[in-house]
Amino acid sequence: MKKAMILILILSVLFVGCARQEDNPADACQPSSEHDSHATVETSAGDVNNQDVNNQDESKQVEESQQPDVVFVPTPQDVVDKMLELANVQQDDLVYDLGCGDGRIVVTAAKRYGCKAVGYDIDPERVKESLENVDMNNVGDLVRIEQKDIFTLDLSEATVIALYLLPDLNVKLIPQLKELKPGSRIVSHDFGMRGVKPDKLISLFSEEDKEPHEIYLWTSPLKMSEEAAEQDPSLATTWER
Numbered sequence: 089m090k091k092a093m094i095l096i097l098i099l100s101v102l103f104v105g106c107a108r109q110e111d112n113p114a115d116a117c118q119p120s121s122e123h124d125s126h127a128t129v130e131t132s133a134g135d136v137n138n139q140d141v142n143n144q145d146e147s148k149q150v151e152e153s154q155q156p157d158v159v160f161v162p163t164p165q166d167v168v169d170k171m172l173e174l175a176n177v178q179q180d181d182l183v184y185d186l187g188c189g190d191g192r193i194v195v196t197a198a199k200r201y202g203c204k205a206v207g208y209d210i211d212p213e214r215v216k217e218s219l220e221n222v223d224m225n226n227v228g229d230l231v232r233i234e235q236k237d238i239f240t241l242d243l244s245e246a247t248v249i250a251l252y253l254l255p256d257l258n259v260k261l262i263p264q265l266k267e268l269k270p271g272s273r274i275v276s277h278d279f280g281m282r283g284v285k286p287d288k289l290i291s292l293f294s295e296e297d298k299e300p301h302e303i304y305l306w307t308s309p310l311k312m313s314e315e316a317a318e319q320d321p322s323l324a325t326t327w328e329r
């Protein structure tokens with residue numbers, strides 16, 4: 089089943105790649121992670137520390153052609169809990185979830201640790217769900233949700249980054265992740281980051297979906313590894329435990 093889920097994620101990337109090429113079928117099925125031409129989706133910005141967090145986007149300018157690089161598949165709640173535990177989240181942390189889906193990671197971080205958190209997603213449906221989740225859990229004073237392309241973000245203010253993307257998308261984020269302050273933590277559900285050695289890789293069995301899961305932990309500054317760079321991204325889970 090786990091392999092099936094990963095296959096679905098990968099197929100979804102290919103599907104999005106095809107969908108993006110509808111106007112030019114001859115170019116169909118280029119990898120959807122070719123994201124460089126995406127324009128930024130602007131929403132209400134500002135320092136999370138000073139924000140009036142009402143989670144309403146006042147200045148949204150969404151470019152129609154923007155598509156997610158990977159479809160929404162939620163992280164089971166018990167895996168979310170473990171990700172935040174592995175990242176050693178504290179009240180003074182600022183947690184970012186890059187591709188926040190329904191907002192469960194940022195909502196959990198705020199509820200459990202009382203920290204500030206920002207969820208970013210490119211899909212307006214996900215942003216809507218996240219905002220509802222924030223409201224339902226009364227964490228609007230701590231959590232902000234923004235509709236943005238994660239590949240346009242300045243991550244330097246974050247102290248914890250949560251990821252559930254795909255191996256190549258994790259790799260594509262490396263230049264942004266290198267801007268994190270020393271000691272910042274990155275946790276990734278199921279997928280590694282080619283060329284960067286994790287500090288920890290744990291496996292756990294989720295009681296929610298009855299499937300095995302893996303969580304990677306990296307600490308800033310990232311430890312680039314030649315040996316790792318030689319590895320195939322699809323073999324990311326062969327890291328030493």
Ligand SMILES: C[S@@+](CC[C@H](N)C(=O)[O-])C[C@H]1O[C@@H](n2cnc3c(N)ncnc32)[C@H](O)[C@@H]1O
Pocket residue numbers: 123155156157158159160161162163185186187188189190191192193208209210211214236237238239251252253277
């Ligand atoms: C596999 S889901 C993970 C959701 C959530 N982080 C979780 O673990 O439950 C990936 C999310 O990333 C979002 N996404 C994909 N490409 C994106 C991009 N370029 N910028 C922002 N969000 C993106 C999708 O819309 C989707 O909600």
